Amino acid sequence: MSARVVRDAIPVDDPADPRIEAYRDIRDRDLVGRDALFVAEGKVVLAMLLASRAYRPISVLIAAHRLPQLTDLLARVPDDVPVYAATQPVLDAIAGFAIHRGILAVGRRVDTPDADTLLARIDGPATVLLLSAIANHDNIGGIFRNAAAFGVPAILLDSDCCDPLYRKAIRVSVGAALLVPFAKLPRGADPVALFDRHGFAPVALSPSAPATLAAYRPAARTAVLLGAEGPGLDPALLARAHPLSIPMAPGFDSLNVATTSGIVLHHLNRVASG
Numbered sequence: 001m002s003a004r005v006v007r008d009a010i011p012v013d014d015p016a017d018p019r020i021e022a023y024r025d026i027r028d029r030d031l032v033g034r035d036a037l038f039v040a041e042g043k044v045v046l047a048m049l050l051a052s053r054a055y056r057p058i059s060v061l062i063a064a065h066r067l068p069q070l071t072d073l074l075a076r077v078p079d080d081v082p083v084y085a086a087t088q089p090v091l092d093a094i095a096g097f098a099i100h101r102g103i104l105a106v107g108r109r110v111d112t113p114d115a116d117t118l119l120a121r122i123d124g125p126a127t128v129l130l131l132s133a134i135a136n137h138d139n140i141g142g143i144f145r146n147a148a149a150f151g152v153p154a155i156l157l158d159s160d161c162c163d164p165l166y167r168k169a170i171r172v173s174v175g176a177a178l179l180v181p182f183a184k185l186p187r188g189a190d191p192v193a194l195f196d197r198h199g200f201a202p203v204a205l206s207p208s209a210p211a212t213l214a215a216y217r218p219a220a221r222t223a224v225l226l227g228a229e230g231p232g233l234d235p236a237l238l239a240r241a242h243p244l245s246i247p248m249a250p251g252f253d254s255l256n257v258a259t260t261s262g263i264v265l266h267h268l269n270r271v272a273s274g
Helices: 003-008 018-023 043-051 064-074 088-095 115-120 137-149 167-172 191-197 257-273
Strands: 009-011 037-041 055-063 083-086 103-109 126-132 155-157 182-184 201-205 221-227 242-244
Touching: 009 064, 018 037, 018 055, 018 083, 018 088, 018 103, 037 043, 037 167, 043 055, 043 064, 043 103, 055 064, 055 088, 064 083, 083 088, 115 182, 115 191, 126 137, 126 191, 126 257, 137 155, 137 167, 137 257, 191 201, 191 221, 221 257
Parallel strands: 009 083, 055 083, 126 155, 126 221, 155 182, 201 221, 201 242
Antiparallel strands: 037 103, 055 103
């Protein structure tokens, strides 16, 4: 075990220890009282948190039996960030459920650009996403994972989307929620006008659109608008974008929105590169 682990792993024997208050009952804290903090879970996600410039770890909590396996990773934790260690039963009692991975960290977002600033950072050809009223954590996580896979430099979320930094969304994204820059739009913002100012042509996915994704040749800078399953995009927003459909089997016209994002980004990436 490294000197870092021996010297800095702070033992926690009591689930009520005030030093690990941020980890207590973390399922509930995903709903209320997060105070701009988030919980990262698992080795891959912790590695991404430690490598990020947009986020900073506040503390780390590890199952004690995992410490010898994490020497190299924990050596990357900044010296001013405490690393706590607890037995598995104590860790589970703190979190409120069984933490099978045995690795948790609390982080804070330190780079919080607004949408204008985020889009202004993007030079040259690019595809960005706008997510509207997507409140399912699995879908948000899946979309961020797809966005990272296809090199999306920015995601905008309207005020009705859930937070990509929910613990479950981060976990489903396999840490991609900490990689892809994003900004939240205030209620009432006009995303199409925003995209127009930054030179992005908006396209929207709709099962009723006569034009198909397969036939679409994108502009150099494209904004893909995705709505929640069921209600889809607001008709007024859809009317101001170029609507596209993905043809499906007769009698079926619905794809999971995260799956849709992967299909769309794959198509745009293939066309742009070929």
